[in-house]
Amino acid sequence: MQQNxxxxxxxxxDRRRLARALARARDAALGGGDAPGPQRVRDVIVxxxxxSGEAGVAPAGELAPRLLSTEAAGERWRSHPLAGGMPMLRALLADVHDDAKQVVxxxxxxxxxxxxxxxxxxxDEAQSINLAVGTGWAEGRAGTNAMGTALAVDHPVQVFSAEHYAQAVEEWTCSAAPVHDPETGEPVGVVDLSGELATAHPHSLALVSAAAQMLxxxxxxEAAQRxxxxxxxxGGAVGAGGGQAGALVAPSGRVLLSAEPVWGxxxxxxxxxxGGEVTLPGGPARVERVDDGDAYLLWRTGVHATTTTTAPATARLSVRALGCDRAQLDLGGPVIELTPRxxxxxxxxxLEPAGMSAERLAIELYGDFGKPVSVRAELSRLRRLLGDRLEANPYRLRGAASSDVETVERLMADGSLAEALERYTGPLLPASEVPAIVEVRERLDYELREAVLRSGDPSLLHAWLATPxxxxxxxxxxxxxxxxxxxxxxxxxALSRLRRLSQPPGDRRRARRRA
Incomplete structure (x- = not known):
């Protein structure tokens, strides 16, 4: 039966006999002679x-170099994709490294x-050969070893004794298997089982291979759930209709949903x-980064676009937000009522034509503990209505836009107080507690009231008192x-109103109840 x-x-x-034979073979090969045939040294090792020689590794040189401090390695480990699999790996390999004196x-x-x-x-023994957190075992740094070679050939491999390139490691045997990202197929790391020669066993490679498959x-x-x-x-942002994205894509580049046949x-x-403008198969597109980079939306652009946005960016966008908690959006068609957020x-x-980042929007909306992910979700839903009118990085409105707030302010500046009062239907988003909106709401009320009081015009005062x-x-x-x-x-x-307002608050409430 042919050996794997x-x-x-x-x-x-006979482990010791094989180790001595491999040492002679390695010395001969690295000394400039020909390595013995495959019956003595495997092709993967040769x-x-x-x-390793081409990388300049010295067989009798220093041990694997330290690349990271223990603290830095620990920090990298905490964010590594495999960190979450450690309970499973410990349970799978516990008996092996406890009984067979090996490290995982x-x-x-x-x-x-x-x-x-x-x-x-x-x-402690592993530490003596720099088999420790923060040390680098890629082939180009440490020579032939199970971890580095498994990564180099992208395959599980066992390295025994003097098959190691570095002489200082030849009293050890190691079995390692790479672990791949399921989305990209690229290695994210390698799992290894190492011990001194007495621990060498062919089943070790099968064990770490099974562990890698479980990871x-x-x-x-996790990727499927994410x-x-x-x-x-x-998903609702993707579709063939106007103002909808052409595809939803994972950070790996995997297309999760697509209304564009070529992309799908x-x-x-x-x-x-x-994010930004790109050229993809099927034509140009605009990439929008959402959810802190956990996803991307692709928008069709240029002559290859299969759909158009809700309305051309040159058309005027109008918003009514005075006297109501839900703004009304006019895009030239049926008026759309928005949610409060x-x-x-x-x-x-x-209010900020130059645009705002998701981070700043989160702080404006939710305070210091606001999360951009929440804002990006709302912006994505808003884009379904606005299409290309809503740009990203930073987020801003594209094309002509106006609001009833702006209209009232302009009329006041022009001295048209009667018309300003007619357009002023109440405070700006009265239920909102967003500081920037509260500031504009209070300023608009104050400036309009002061202008009316200064005018001395009974008709304007009467109109002001008719507003909320x-x-x-x-x-x-x-x-x-x-x-x-x-x-x-x-x-x-007016006299009746004055008498009512002059009453103590409690009397006013009782009068309202009687009415």
Whole structure:
């Protein structure tokens, strides 16, 4: 029966005898002679020796170099995709490294050890050959070894004794298997089981290979859940209708949803991390980064676009937000009523024509603990209505836009107080507690009231008192009573209002209940 070329020995091998033979073979090969035939040294090892020599690794030189401090390696490990699989890996390999005096370790895709576990005595022995957190075991740094070679050839491999390129490691045997990202297929790290020669066993490679497959299954499950959440959150933004994105794409480039046939047939797309204009199969597109980079929306642009946005960006966008908690959006068709939160976002963008980042919007809306992910979700839904009118990075409104707030302010500046009062239907989004909106609301009320009081015009005072903001304004009511002629029919109503407002608050409430 032919031996597995990735396994270093079988269960009946005399380990010491094989180790001595391999040492002679390595010395001969690295001394300039020809390595013995495949019956003595496996091809995978001979090829790795050649790569190690070309990289300038010295067989009798220093041990694997330290690349990261323990603290830095720990920080990298905490954010590594494989960190979440450690309970499973510990349970799977516990009996092996407890009984067989071995260590279990994980390297990142660069061959740097980020995590290692084993009995204290075995960990001390491992430390003596720099088998420790933060050290680099890529072939180009440490020569032939299971972790580095498994990454180099992208395959599980066992390395025994003097198959190691570095002489200082030849008293050890290691079995390692790469772990792949299920979305991209690229290695994210490698799992390794290492121990001294007495621990060598052919089954070690099968064990770490099974562990790697279980870790990959865990990553695939996490990716499936993450992608489903993205579909639920952003799926409504994708479609063939006007103002909808052409595709939803995961950070890996995997297309999760697509209304564009060409994009949907591609296994993966190569997208710029920060978003922007790109040329993809099927034509140009605009990439929008959403959910803190956990997803991307693709928008069709140019002559290849299969749909158009809700309305051309040159058409005027109009917003009514005075006297109501839900802003009304006019895009030249049926008026659309927005939710309170999207009303606030739209008003903030109108107030800041230069645009705002998701981070700043989150702070404006939710305070110091606001999360951009929440804002991006709302912006994505708002884009379904606005299409290309809503630009990203920073978020801003494209094309002509106006609001009833702007109209009232312009009329006041022009001295057209009567028309300004006619257009002023109440405070700006009265239920909103967003500081920037509260500031504009209070400023507009104050400036309009002061202008009316300064005018000394009874008709303007009467119109102000008819607004929600002026209804309980005792100063304006008293001014109106003083200005009106006793014969003016409006004076009786003004006097009645003044008497009501002059009552203590409790009496006023009782009077309302009787009414």
């Amino acid at each position: 070329p990735w396994v270093a020995l079988d269960a009946t091998t 090829e790795s020796w050649a790569r 370790l994980v390297c990142d895709a660069d061959g740097t050890i980020l995590w290692i576990d084993g009995e204290p005595a075995v960990l 990959e299954a865990g990553l695939a499950h 992608n489903e959440r993205l579909r639920e959150r952003y 047939r591609l296994a993966r797309l190569d997208l710029p991390e920060g 999207r009303s606030e976002i739209l008003l903030l963008l109108l 903001s002026g209804r309980d304004d005792i100063v304006a009511t008293r001014a109106l009573v003083e200005l009106l002629d006793p014969a003016d029919e409006r004076r009786a109503g």
